[in-house]
Amino acid sequence: MSDLLWLIPVLPFAGSLILIVAGTRLPKPLVPVIGAGSVGLSALITLLIGIDFISQETSPVINQVLWQWIDVAGFSPAFAFHLDSLSLAFIFVITFVGFLIHVYSAEFMSDDEGYARFFAFLNLFVGSMLILVLADNLLLLYFGWEGVGLCSYLLIGFWYQEEKNGYAARKAFIITRVGDTAMAIGLFMIFKTFGNVNIMEIQNQAPNVWAMGSQEATLIALLLLGGAVGKSAQLPLQSWLPDAMAGPSPVSALIHAATMVTAGVYLIARTHVIFELAPTAQFVVGVIGAVTLLIAGFSALTQYDLKRVLAYSTISQIGYMFLALGVGAWSSAIFHFMIHAFFKALLFLAAGAVIMALHHEHDMFKMGGLRKKLPVIYWTFLIGAASLAALPLITAGFYSKDQILWLAWAGEKGNIWFFLAALVGAFITAIYTFRMVFLTFFGAEKTHVSHVPGSLINIPLIILAALSTIAGFIEVPHSFGHLQLFTDFLNPLLPATTMQPGIESTEWMIQLLAAVLSIGGALLAYYFYVMRPTLHTQIKSAVPQVHNFFQLGWRFDSLYDWVFVKPFVYLSNINKNDFVDWPYNSLVNVTGFISRMFAFTQSGILRWYLIGIVLGAILILTLGLLI
Amino acid sequence: MTAIPAEYGLVLASVLFMLGLISLLIRRNIVFMLISVEIMLNAAGLAFIVAGSRWGQADGQVMFLFILTMAAAEVSVGLALILQIYHQLKTLNSDEASKMKG
Numbered sequence: 001m002s003d004l005l006w007l008i009p010v011l012p013f014a015g016s017l018i019l020i021v022a023g024t025r026l027p028k029p030l031v032p033v034i035g036a037g038s039v040g041l042s043a044l045i046t047l048l049i050g051i052d053f054i055s056q057e058t059s060p061v062i063n064q065v066l067w068q069w070i071d072v073a074g075f076s077p078a079f080a081f082h083l084d085s086l087s088l089a090f091i092f093v094i095t096f097v098g099f100l101i102h103v104y105s106a107e108f109m110s111d112d113e114g115y116a117r118f119f120a121f122l123n124l125f126v127g128s129m130l131i132l133v134l135a136d137n138l139l140l141l142y143f144g145w146e147g148v149g150l151c152s153y154l155l156i157g158f159w160y161q162e163e164k165n166g167y168a169a170r171k172a173f174i175i176t177r178v179g180d181t182a183m184a185i186g187l188f189m190i191f192k193t194f195g196n197v198n199i200m201e202i203q204n205q206a207p208n209v210w211a212m213g214s215q216e217a218t219l220i221a222l223l224l225l226g227g228a229v230g231k232s233a234q235l236p237l238q239s240w241l242p243d244a245m246a247g248p249s250p251v252s253a254l255i256h257a258a259t260m261v262t263a264g265v266y267l268i269a270r271t272h273v274i275f276e277l278a279p280t281a282q283f284v285v286g287v288i289g290a291v292t293l294l295i296a297g298f299s300a301l302t303q304y305d306l307k308r309v310l311a312y313s314t315i316s317q318i319g320y321m322f323l324a325l326g327v328g329a330w331s332s333a334i335f336h337f338m339i340h341a342f343f344k345a346l347l348f349l350a351a352g353a354v355i356m357a358l359h360h361e362h363d364m365f366k367m368g369g370l371r372k373k374l375p376v377i378y379w380t381f382l383i384g385a386a387s388l389a390a391l392p393l394i395t396a397g398f399y400s401k402d403q404i405l406w407l408a409w410a411g412e413k414g415n416i417w418f419f420l421a422a423l424v425g426a427f428i429t430a431i432y433t434f435r436m437v438f439l440t441f442f443g444a445e446k447t448h449v450s451h452v453p454g455s456l457i458n459i460p461l462i463i464l465a466a467l468s469t470i471a472g473f474i475e476v477p478h479s480f481g482h483l484q485l486f487t488d489f490l491n492p493l494l495p496a497t498t499m500q501p502g503i504e505s506t507e508w509m510i511q512l513l514a515a516v517l518s519i520g521g522a523l524l525a526y527y528f529y530v531m532r533p534t535l536h537t538q539i540k541s542a543v544p545q546v547h548n549f550f551q552l553g554w555r556f557d558s559l560y561d562w563v564f565v566k567p568f569v570y571l572s573n574i575n576k577n578d579f580v581d582w583p584y585n586s587l588v589n590v591t592g593f594i595s596r597m598f599a600f601t602q603s604g605i606l607r608w609y610l611i612g613i614v615l616g617a618i619l620i621l622t623l624g625l626l627i
Numbered sequence: 628m629t630a631i632p633a634e635y636g637l638v639l640a641s642v643l644f645m646l647g648l649i650s651l652l653i654r655r656n657i658v659f660m661l662i663s664v665e666i667m668l669n670a671a672g673l674a675f676i677v678a679g680s681r682w683g684q685a686d687g688q689v690m691f692l693f694i695l696t697m698a699a700a701e702v703s704v705g706l707a708l709i710l711q712i713y714h715q716l717k718t719l720n721s722d723e724a725s726k727m728k729g
Contacts, residue, residue: 604725606660610652 002052002062002361006047008091009130011038011045016123024114032106035119039102039126048089054489055086063136064625077197082136087491089334090133090178090266093341097258098126100460104349105250107456108356112248118158122254125151129259133266137269138187138197141267145183145231146604148260149176155251156244168246169477179230182265186223189216203273210277221274221281225288228264232318235292239556241315242299245307245606249352252307257314257348258341265321265337269330269494271623274398276328282413286326288422295554297428301435305362306351308392309436312553313388314344316425320404323422327414329407331487335475338399338486342471344388346464350381353438358447364436369445377453378441380461385437387468389430389522392515396472401426403475406510412498426514438529477507636677643670657712657719661705668698 015038026126053060062083069079083091102122128147135141156495187197193209193216194202210217234242244256255261268275268285275282293316300312302393312481324333354370355362356379371378387397394553405426476483486495493558528536540547549555603613634700647666657681672691679687709719 142633595690604728606657606724607652607655614648614652 002083003064004093005049005062005064005083005134006066008042008045008095009081009127009134011042011180012036012123012127012130016120016127018118019120019123023120027108031116031119032102035508036099036102036106037093037159038123039099042126042130043099046091046095048081050088050092053083053085072111073505074195075191077137077139078257079140080136082200083134085335085493086266086269087133089338089490091130091487093338094126094129094133094259096123096463097341097345098254099350100463101250101254101258101345104253104352104457105248105462107454108250108352109248114158118155118248121151121154122250124627125155125255129263137199138190141199142184142187143269145227145263145267146180147359148255148263149173149180149231149355150195151257152244152260155255156247158247158251163248165246167241168240172240172244174232179227179237181226182223182230183227186220186227189220189223193220193254199270199391202271204275206273212277213279214277217274218281220276221271221278222284224267224271224274225281225285228267229288230264231267232264232322233315234260234264234288234318234322235295235309235615236556238292238296238315238558239553242308242311242553245305245311249307249348249355252311253352254395256311261314261318262321262337262341265318265325265333268322268325269334272325272330272494277326279413280325282328284326286323286413286418289319289322289324289326290418292316293323293425293438294421294428296424297432298464298550300432301361301428302547304365304434304551306355306364306367307348307362309364309432310344310347310351310535312434313429314431317344317388318556320401320422320425321416322526324404326556327408327411327497328333328417328495329404329411329497332400332403332407332491334490334494335486336404339387339396339400339424339468339471342464343384343468346384346461346468347388349457349464350377350384350461353377353453353461354381357449357451357453359450361447364439366446367440368443368447369441369448371441372448373445374452376458376461380465381441381467382437384468385433387472389433390426390514390518391430391522392518394469396468396470397474398515399475399477402477402511402514405514406477406507409510410499410503410507412500414500423517427517428522430518431525432523434522438525442530477511521603566590630680633677633681636680637674640670640674640677643667643673655720655722657709657721657724660721661702661709664705665698665702666700668694 015034018034019026026034031395047060053062063080064083065078065080067079069077102119105118105122106596109115112118126146127146129152131150132141135144153169153173154171157166159165160169190202191197194205195204206217241256241261245252247256265546275285296312296315296319300316302310303309303312317336319341321333321336324336327429354367354374357370357374357377358367359365383395385393389395390396390397390401405419405422408422409416410412443450450545474483475487552558601608644667647663647670651660651663651667652662671695675690675694677687679685679690698720712724713719716726718724
């Protein structure tokens with residue numbers, strides 16, 4: 001069964017190839033069959049391999065070498081896949097959530113001209129993402145990493161006729177490129193140290209090569225972190241993600257919430273050995289996570305656009321994952337990634353359905369009263385929102401976020417500041433989540449519902465809603481039940497977090513605090529947006545600067561404009577006539593001059609040519625006579 | 628019958644050649660230019676004949692036959708081109724047919 005591993009990434013690539021080559025000529029009903037079918041088959045194979053994987057006693061590792069990629073002077077990365085519990089968790093989410101989103105897109109995009117193009121890009125993305133998580137060496141991982149970046153660019157700018165979409169696509173591509181450059185340098189340094197790029201060998205050798213806290217390990221870890229920060233939209237490279245919402249909603253769900261943006265989390269978890277040897281870098285990961293989750297949370301509180309709220313909340317939730325990585329709670333980060341993929345994909349898809357139902361209305365303040373009109377969307381969105389806000393006991397988000405909160409407090413590398421940031425973040429999350437729910441689905445109806453979504457949209461939503469609830473029960477905390485299926489599943493690969501001694505007894509207090517805060521946040525949102533709907537406009541007009549500051553994402557765009565763009569444009573204006581160009585321009589001028597001279601002789605008058613021939617003949621004869 | 632000295636024949640050929648060349652240069656009508664070219668070709672043919680008789684060999688006459696054949700071919704192609712030029716440009720003036728200006 002494990003021999004079929006290579007089929008998992010190859011199937012989406014094949015689907016993409018067929019759609020690129022023959023997409024416009026295929027009959028329309030066949031397009032989603034190929035697009036969703038290829039990913040569906042991948043999901044099926046993943047399921048079979050997964051069952052095989054879990055049923056074995058010792059957790060197995062599958063290696064599959066397809067072919068030797070490069071072989072130059074001892075540098076010989078192979079085109080090889082490596083499946084262990086970490087990559088299995090990722091390919092499970094990618095293929096299953098990906099498949100549901102493909103099914104949803106079959107209806108959502110059905111009126112679009114670029115129907116085949118959309119599925120081709122989506123398949124290409126799924127294939128690249130699978131390469132990324134299955135790669136057994138860092139070079140192949142980087143290949144997938146750039147592949148998903150390309151697809152992200154193509155899909156953000158999918159509706160390229162509008163200029164601002166193209167701008168958003170370029171912004172995403174260029175900002176992630178900053179991180180990718182750092183990551184590439186990190187990979188070069190890894191190769192220089194170890195002489196190869198195979199992940200497993202690096203993991204085995206790293207503790208022998210570097211001492212604890214060695215400078216080189218710290219530098220490499222920080223460079224890898226740079227790549228992760230760019231891809232996962234964390235501080236200071238977070239500003240591309242809210243603009244990436246220019247793409248169609250299924251793209252936001254698949255790429256900019258569920259899978260691609262968590263590639264950074266995967267990278268750090270995959271190279272966790274290096275981060276463990278570099279405590280400073282690991283601490284920086286935690287700090288970045290903590291700060292980002294707060295910044296993005298405050299921004300999410302003030303957005304009007306439904307999708308932008310979700311975008312900021314994605315940044316914030318990935319901040320939680322980084323925080324977990326920073327305190328060494330590796331499996332909690334991956335667990336939160338999985339749960340987050342379920343509920344955030346659900347929220348984006350439901351938001352997309354709402355926006356489609358209201359004739360592309362994005363502004364939440366123009367929505368309202370959709371509870372009765374769109375009951376399926378309302379209930380699934382509510383379940384997703386409850387999971388995002390981590391309402392206690394019934395939602396999956398509670399179990400995953402609670403673990404992070406607890407380990408930020410009790411873990412050996414945790415501290416009170418990480419814990420407080422996570423706690424405040426949880427409170428804000430509950431407020432903005434339920435603000436979204438109340439504004440969209442409660443109150444008076446402000447825009448007429450023009451289109452009620454059909455079953456291809458409803459069924460994926462219901463499945464994701466079910467997953468957002470029950471997936472949490474595979475990890476139940478110590479204080480009630482103590483079930484650790486997911487952690488045990490990852491355990492041999494990702495070590496358990498070391499706890500501070502004698503702290504176990506306080507766990508129920510932390511849980512109670514988190515539960516009170518999330519319910520409190522939801523009630524506060526109810527008070528603000530349902531009971532006293534005028535209150536928030538009063539606050540907004542009382543402190544407009546603060547509101548705008550948060551709404552524009554803490555003005556990071558203006559800051560980067562001032563620090564990077566403006567000086568660059570200024571300098572390039574000064575050096576418009578680049579002196580380096582001078583020799584080349586002169587060469588062009590001389591060539592042009594000679595060319596014009598010769599062109600002048602080409603007068604088109606026959607007798608001039610005759611005179612030329614005669615004079616030439618006389619010249620040659622004269623020379624012949626003289627010499 | 629006394630042989631004509633080779634110099635006479637060559638001078639006649641040169642004069643013919645120069646006449647053809649000068650008329651080629653001063654004429655604007657393409658038909659006349661073609662005729663001038665014919666004169667120059669015949670001048671060259673005459674020079675071959677004279678040279679052949681001077682050394683008493685048949686090569687000169689063989690070359691003249693070649694020139695004759697080539698001239699016939701050239702005239703047929705040339706006339707066809709002239710017809711086309713007239714058809715398209717409605718003129719036979721070579722100075723006005725300067726479409727190939729670079």
